[in-house]
Amino acid sequence: MVRLGAQYTDHPAAEPPERSEPAGPAKSSEVVGPALIEAVEVSAGYENRRDRTRLIALRDISLTVRPGEFLAIVGPSGCGKTTLINIIAGFVKPISGVMKVRGEEVVGPGSDRAMVFQDYALLPWRTVERNVEFALENRRGRVPKPDRERRIADALALVGLAGFENSYPHQLSGGMRQRVGIARALVGQPEILLMDEPFGAVDAMTREAMQAELEKIIAKTRQTVLFITHSIDEAITLGDRIVVISNRPGTIREIIEVNLPRPRFDERNDARRSARFGEIRGHLWNLLSGEALGATPTPATRSGR
Amino acid sequence: MTRVVPNGSKGTQRAPQLEAITVSRFAPFRGAAITAVNLLVFFVLWELIARTGFINPLFFPRASEVFSALYRGFEDGTILPQLTHSITNFLIGLAISAAIGIPVGLLMGASRVADLILSPYVWAMTSLPRVALIPLLILILGFGNAMQLTIIVLSAVFPIMVNCMAGVKTVDSSLLRAGRVFGTSQSEMYVKVILPFTLPFVISGVNQGIARGLVGMLIGELLGGGGNGLGYLLDRAGQQFDAPMLYAVLLLLAVMSVSLIQAMRWLEERAAPWRDITPT
Numbered sequence: 001m002v003r004l005g006a007q008y009t010d011h012p013a014a015e016p017p018e019r020s021e022p023a024g025p026a027k028s029s030e031v032v033g034p035a036l037i038e039a040v041e042v043s044a045g046y047e048n049r050r051d052r053t054r055l056i057a058l059r060d061i062s063l064t065v066r067p068g069e070f071l072a073i074v075g076p077s078g079c080g081k082t083t084l085i086n087i088i089a090g091f092v093k094p095i096s097g098v099m100k101v102r103g104e105e106v107v108g109p110g111s112d113r114a115m116v117f118q119d120y121a122l123l124p125w126r127t128v129e130r131n132v133e134f135a136l137e138n139r140r141g142r143v144p145k146p147d148r149e150r151r152i153a154d155a156l157a158l159v160g161l162a163g164f165e166n167s168y169p170h171q172l173s174g175g176m177r178q179r180v181g182i183a184r185a186l187v188g189q190p191e192i193l194l195m196d197e198p199f200g201a202v203d204a205m206t207r208e209a210m211q212a213e214l215e216k217i218i219a220k221t222r223q224t225v226l227f228i229t230h231s232i233d234e235a236i237t238l239g240d241r242i243v244v245i246s247n248r249p250g251t252i253r254e255i256i257e258v259n260l261p262r263p264r265f266d267e268r269n270d271a272r273r274s275a276r277f278g279e280i281r282g283h284l285w286n287l288l289s290g291e292a293l294g295a296t297p298t299p300a301t302r303s304g305r
Numbered sequence: 306m307t308r309v310v311p312n313g314s315k316g317t318q319r320a321p322q323l324e325a326i327t328v329s330r331f332a333p334f335r336g337a338a339i340t341a342v343n344l345l346v347f348f349v350l351w352e353l354i355a356r357t358g359f360i361n362p363l364f365f366p367r368a369s370e371v372f373s374a375l376y377r378g379f380e381d382g383t384i385l386p387q388l389t390h391s392i393t394n395f396l397i398g399l400a401i402s403a404a405i406g407i408p409v410g411l412l413m414g415a416s417r418v419a420d421l422i423l424s425p426y427v428w429a430m431t432s433l434p435r436v437a438l439i440p441l442l443i444l445i446l447g448f449g450n451a452m453q454l455t456i457i458v459l460s461a462v463f464p465i466m467v468n469c470m471a472g473v474k475t476v477d478s479s480l481l482r483a484g485r486v487f488g489t490s491q492s493e494m495y496v497k498v499i500l501p502f503t504l505p506f507v508i509s510g511v512n513q514g515i516a517r518g519l520v521g522m523l524i525g526e527l528l529g530g531g532g533n534g535l536g537y538l539l540d541r542a543g544q545q546f547d548a549p550m551l552y553a554v555l556l557l558l559a560v561m562s563v564s565l566i567q568a569m570r571w572l573e574e575r576a577a578p579w580r581d582i583t584p585t
Contacts, residue, residue, distance in 0.1 A: 089482075089486060090485075091482060091485065108485075109485045109486050109488070111488060113486070114486060114487070115482070115483070115486045117479045117482070117483065118479075119477075119479050121479035121480050121482065121483040123480065123483075123497070123498065125501045125577070134483075134487055138487055138488040138489045138490065138493050138497075139488060139489065139490040140488030140489075140490075141487070141488040142488075184487070
């Protein structure tokens, strides 16, 4: 199902038929509509030349992401979530399988994909404004100088940072720094927003506020979002679908359709108090608590090379 | 610190609230005043202890004698030319060290090949006690300025090099990823991410270079037998049992190195204001 902008108007879009939700792993062939991102049996690993081993981080990941979708990715630490997002970003090459964006194989980073980092990754010697400008001034995706100012101002206004243009990152709180990170990612108008535990380092109160704002922002800008998180609640609150990745090597355990109306942070009808929310929460909790307890560190998988 | 204030419907932020507080007018000078009193007490105690005569005045002159030796030395022209010689030599040596050490260090950080080729020599030279080189340098360069300058450069250049290399190698990996996500070319990555990140390392390298270079300067002048510089003054005062002059030169050296280090600290604060997160 392709999420349309109409979903953000007063009435939620027609609910798709209930999926056999806890019944087992969803197959990627179920997905209808054109795929924006398509992973075909992607495996990835990290070589340790001294031990002559390769740690398999991801094994045979097949996944389709529809345009405009908000895909939350949950799993225990070290399960390869970040590797998955790094492959899509073009930092990591899979050892087998293909990652495609709009039908073309990913060979490196591109202006159609932007990233928000857990540790913000802001340039500490630049002001807020100049940090956002960073996304517009480099060789790939350069925007002519006169156009930049307006776009930077728009992006800063969008994330609620108007008035902080000339502050330095160290003068801002964690939540505000991440707003800068989000503004920088959005200012280049990418099609895909990759978010690697963006709210993992901010306090709980700020985190909820940021989630609500992210939902609003994305409703306006309509990016396709891949959002990595440790938090079950965050995944359900934000995601259209939730991909559950299991531990070492990372494989897709299950894909869950959330089917909660948007906006999720609605004062009258908070999605977090709905029965459906609790249902998914319980299901995810069962899946992941097993993972967390069984997450014994396994030795590097020896792989013929 | 400003906090995120989610205020309902509109996601706007309030500007940080600043309030005036009352601070004594003398607060900025407190540190300096404490230091001044501290030093005054130190010299008075020195004078008093020396006057009791418990310690042989041959190696423990009174503070007043030291200051008068210093004054006389400046007046009759024994100190000033030597001081100028040392400072000029040192600054030239430091400039040469920075001009060689910074680019080579950056190169070693950036290029694995350069690192592999150069690092055995750099590490050997970094750990080798500099004094060991003096006989060889005298053999090659003879007594005099060339030799003194060389030992300063050899002392200062390697800490600068090693720090610059470390700076480039420790750039946050997420900053590098951010650079790639947002479309930097190779050269943009260096100019906009790696070099600014490395700047504080360069400065701390130069700081260490100063400390090491001063040692190099002194051993060059003490052992090089060139007949000039503060080291020569020390050597001569020692041979003439002129304890007040010895102490006077030591005092000068202390002032010289402290002011150099303070100057660098000042520069460091200018060059990397974003590092003021935790003032210690």
